[in-house]
Amino acid sequence: MTDGVARNEDVLIAGAGPTGLTLAVELARRGAGVRIVDAAPVPHRESRGKGLQPRTLEVLEDVGITERALAAGTTRLPFRKYFDGAHVNDTDPFADARPTPDAPYERGLLIGQWQVEKLLRERLAEFGVDVESGTEVTGFEQDEDGVTAFLADGGRIRAGYLVGCDGGRSRVRKAMGVRFDGTTDETQSMVVGDVEAEGISRDVWHQWFASDGAGVMLCPMPGTNSFQFQSGPELDADGEPLPPSLESFQRIFDRYAGVPGVTLTDPTWLSVWRVNVRMADRLRVGRVLLAGDAAHIHPIAGGLGMNTGIQDAYNLGWKLALATAGLADPGLLDTYEEERLPVAAWTLGISTELYARVREAVREPGTGVEAAAPPPMGTGYRWSSLARGSLADPATASDPATVGDPAVLRPGDRAPDAPCLDASGDPVRLFQVYADPRFTLLGFGAEVAGAVGKLGAEYEGLVQAFAIDGGDLRDHEGHAHRAYGVSDPALVLVRPDNHVALLTRDPDEVAEYLSRIVLITPKE
Known part of the structure; x- marks a missing residue:
C-alpha cells in the first residue's frame, strides 16, 4: 500500500503506454518530479500499434530515442497483395520519398508498440524514474494545492497534477466526469x-x-x-x-x-x-488532464493512435513542467486542450475515412492497404493563441490563400530542420539545437544579433539564443533562411515542442510574448 502523505510529486501519470512514458520523459528531462504507475503487473510484448509516422520520429528524436527506434524497426517493407489466391502486385507507396534538409524523415517506421515502450522506459530510467507496475489509479480528489489519487490496493498518492494516460477505458476520465462522445x-x-x-x-x-x-x-x-x-x-x-x-x-x-x-x-x-470513434469533450478539469487513448479512440486505419498519443504528451510536457515550477501563466495549461482537441477531432475524422477506404480497397484486385496511407500529421497549431506575429506584409498575411498555404511558414507551424555549422565550424542540425528543453530564439541578420544576445542573457533559464551568421550558427547553404521563409533581419522564437511561437523583426515583441505565457522576471 502506498502512503501518499509521505511523498508529493509534481506530476502523477496513470498509464505507462507510449503516451504516459513520453510525458514522463518530457517532464523528467525538464526537472519536474514525476511518478508513473501502470495497472499491468509486467510490461506487455504485443505489437499493437506498429508504426511511427515521420513527425513522431522527429518528436522522439527530441525525446532521445529515435536513433534506437530506427535500429529496432524498419522503414522499408513493401506491400504484397493477393486476390482470390493469386499474387497481384508488390507496392511501396513511399518508394519515391526522399529526406529533405527541413524534413529528415521521409517515411514512417514499422516497429512493435512494445518495442517503443521498452525504449521509452529505458530513456526514462536514465533520469532515475521507473514505472511502478501493478499500481492502478481508480479515482481522485483535488483541491487548490494538488490531487490525491486513490489506488486499487487502497493506497494514495499525492501530486501537484494527475494525467490520465490509462487507455480507452480510462478510470481517470470516468472519475473526472468527462463525456466520451461518439x-x-x-x-x-x-x-x-x-x-x-x-x-x-x-x-x-x-x-x-x-x-x-x-x-x-x-x-x-x-x-x-x-x-x-x-x-x-x-x-x-x-x-x-x-x-x-x-x-x-x-x-x-x-x-x-x-x-x-x-x-x-x-x-x-x-x-x-x-x-470505436470517441473523443473526450474536455482534456482538463482543474489539476487533472487526459492524453492518448484516454482522450480519443478511433479506427486503426492509418496507424494514427500511438502517434497521436505521443504528440499529445509532447505538447503537454513543457507546459506542465513550467506549471509545476510555478513559472507558467495560469492560461498556459488551457492551451493544451485548445491545441490538441482539434487534432483529436481531425484524427477521428481522417481515420474513419481511411477505414472506409480500406474496406473498399480490399475488394479491388489492384489495391491494398497502401490505399489508406494517411496525410501528414503533427504539422502545427495555426489556430492557437500561442501563435503570434508574421513577417509577411499585412495585406499578404490577411489573404486566406496565403494564410492557408502550408508552404508558407506561419506561427504555430512545425519548426523545420536545417543543416548549419556551429561556432566551431562543425555540422549541426537545427533539430539538434532544439533538443535543449528551453525555447529557442533564432536571429537572422547582423541587425538583430545584439538583441538576440541580450534576450538570451535576460531569459537564460527559459530561452537559448543563436545569432544566425553572427557567430553562433552559420546557415552556410541557406537552408534555414529558406525553410523559415525569412530574409534579414528576422527573429524566430521556437517553442520547446519545436513549433514556431513567433515571427517578428521587433525584439520587444519577443519579450512581450514570453511575458504573456510565463511568470519570470528578466535579468537586468
Missing part, C-alpha cells in the same frame, strides 16, 4: 494477434483478399520471429463472431491465403478490435 459499432470487428509462421517470407507485408471482401494480413514484426495477424473474425453457425484463438487464426489463414504447409504457432497476443 459511437461503438459492434457489427464491425477484427481479430488481431502475434503469431509465428514458418515458410512465409518476412520481407513483405502479406495481404490476402477475396471477392467476398474478407481476407487476412500477416505483417512481419522487426526484431522478432512474429507476424502481426489481422483479419475479420470467424463466425459460428449463427453468424456470431468467435473469440480469437490460434485454431481460428489457422482456419482463417488456410481459407484466404491458400498456402499449403504453413502452420501458425506460438501465439503471444490474441485480441478483438471493434470500431
Whole structure:
C-alpha cells in the first residue's frame, strides 16, 4: 500500500503506454518530479500499434530515442497483395520519398508498440524514474494545492497534477466526469494477434483478399520471429463472431491465403478490435488532464493512435513542467486542450475515412492497404493563441490563400530542420539545437544579433539564443533562411515542442510574448 502523505510529486501519470512514458520523459528531462504507475503487473510484448509516422520520429528524436527506434524497426517493407489466391502486385507507396534538409524523415517506421515502450522506459530510467507496475489509479480528489489519487490496493498518492494516460477505458476520465462522445459499432470487428509462421517470407507485408471482401494480413514484426495477424473474425453457425484463438487464426489463414504447409504457432497476443470513434469533450478539469487513448479512440486505419498519443504528451510536457515550477501563466495549461482537441477531432475524422477506404480497397484486385496511407500529421497549431506575429506584409498575411498555404511558414507551424555549422565550424542540425528543453530564439541578420544576445542573457533559464551568421550558427547553404521563409533581419522564437511561437523583426515583441505565457522576471 502506498502512503501518499509521505511523498508529493509534481506530476502523477496513470498509464505507462507510449503516451504516459513520453510525458514522463518530457517532464523528467525538464526537472519536474514525476511518478508513473501502470495497472499491468509486467510490461506487455504485443505489437499493437506498429508504426511511427515521420513527425513522431522527429518528436522522439527530441525525446532521445529515435536513433534506437530506427535500429529496432524498419522503414522499408513493401506491400504484397493477393486476390482470390493469386499474387497481384508488390507496392511501396513511399518508394519515391526522399529526406529533405527541413524534413529528415521521409517515411514512417514499422516497429512493435512494445518495442517503443521498452525504449521509452529505458530513456526514462536514465533520469532515475521507473514505472511502478501493478499500481492502478481508480479515482481522485483535488483541491487548490494538488490531487490525491486513490489506488486499487487502497493506497494514495499525492501530486501537484494527475494525467490520465490509462487507455480507452480510462478510470481517470470516468472519475473526472468527462463525456466520451461518439459511437461503438459492434457489427464491425477484427481479430488481431502475434503469431509465428514458418515458410512465409518476412520481407513483405502479406495481404490476402477475396471477392467476398474478407481476407487476412500477416505483417512481419522487426526484431522478432512474429507476424502481426489481422483479419475479420470467424463466425459460428449463427453468424456470431468467435473469440480469437490460434485454431481460428489457422482456419482463417488456410481459407484466404491458400498456402499449403504453413502452420501458425506460438501465439503471444490474441485480441478483438471493434470500431470505436470517441473523443473526450474536455482534456482538463482543474489539476487533472487526459492524453492518448484516454482522450480519443478511433479506427486503426492509418496507424494514427500511438502517434497521436505521443504528440499529445509532447505538447503537454513543457507546459506542465513550467506549471509545476510555478513559472507558467495560469492560461498556459488551457492551451493544451485548445491545441490538441482539434487534432483529436481531425484524427477521428481522417481515420474513419481511411477505414472506409480500406474496406473498399480490399475488394479491388489492384489495391491494398497502401490505399489508406494517411496525410501528414503533427504539422502545427495555426489556430492557437500561442501563435503570434508574421513577417509577411499585412495585406499578404490577411489573404486566406496565403494564410492557408502550408508552404508558407506561419506561427504555430512545425519548426523545420536545417543543416548549419556551429561556432566551431562543425555540422549541426537545427533539430539538434532544439533538443535543449528551453525555447529557442533564432536571429537572422547582423541587425538583430545584439538583441538576440541580450534576450538570451535576460531569459537564460527559459530561452537559448543563436545569432544566425553572427557567430553562433552559420546557415552556410541557406537552408534555414529558406525553410523559415525569412530574409534579414528576422527573429524566430521556437517553442520547446519545436513549433514556431513567433515571427517578428521587433525584439520587444519577443519579450512581450514570453511575458504573456510565463511568470519570470528578466535579468537586468
